[in-house]
Amino acid sequence: MLSKKLAQELNSQLNFELYSAYIYYAMAAALEAMNAPGAANWMKVQAQEELTHADKFFSFINERDGRVILEAVEKPQKEWKAIIDVFTTAYKHEQLVTGRINCLVELAMEEKDYAANQFLQWFVAEQIEEESSVKVVIDQLKLADKAPGAMFMIDRELGQRVFVPPTGASST
Ligand code: FEO
Numbered sequence: 001m002l003s004k005k006l007a008q009e010l011n012s013q014l015n016f017e018l019y020s021a022y023i024y025y026a027m028a029a030a031l032e033a034m035n036a037p038g039a040a041n042w043m044k045v046q047a048q049e050e051l052t053h054a055d056k057f058f059s060f061i062n063e064r065d066g067r068v069i070l071e072a073v074e075k076p077q078k079e080w081k082a083i084i085d086v087f088t089t090a091y092k093h094e095q096l097v098t099g100r101i102n103c104l105v106e107l108a109m110e111e112k113d114y115a116a117n118q119f120l121q122w123f124v125a126e127q128i129e130e131e132s133s134v135k136v137v138i139d140q141l142k143l144a145d146k147a148p149g150a151m152f153m154i155d156r157e158l159g160q161r162v163f164v165p166p167t168g169a170s171s172t
Helices: 004-033 037-063 083-110 114-144 150-158
Strands: none
Touching: 004 037, 004 083, 037 083, 037 114, 037 150, 083 114, 114 150
């Protein structure tokens, strides 16, 4: 069974994953308004991934006899000046998530909760991918800044991203 403290913190992360989905949907909406449908698609896929992350926390808390408590989801930012600003915010957000996951791992280790630690290791690996995939887009956008017409190509490429459900059971 989860300790009260760990259950609280896992619930808080469940909420943060839902907030992450919400912020990426807000980014998708802003990108649509900027006439960047491919980038909007990329963000919508990102939002879908976040929902699967939230679901993993939901399942794990239940499997460990904890109680899932859903709290209000914070209102996300709605306006950005440029496409690159949207992705820069996404990158900073992912760095924040990585920090939160690391804190959860520290807590699980402190409590010698090996199952929670193992569960969280999936997220440790996932965060490397999460940060890297946004950084790749930022680098492309920086290059496009110096090459007229390149933005059209990048947007078309971002439009190719499709949602792939994570492998493994819901909480593993
Ligand atoms: Fe669930 Fe993008 O971290």
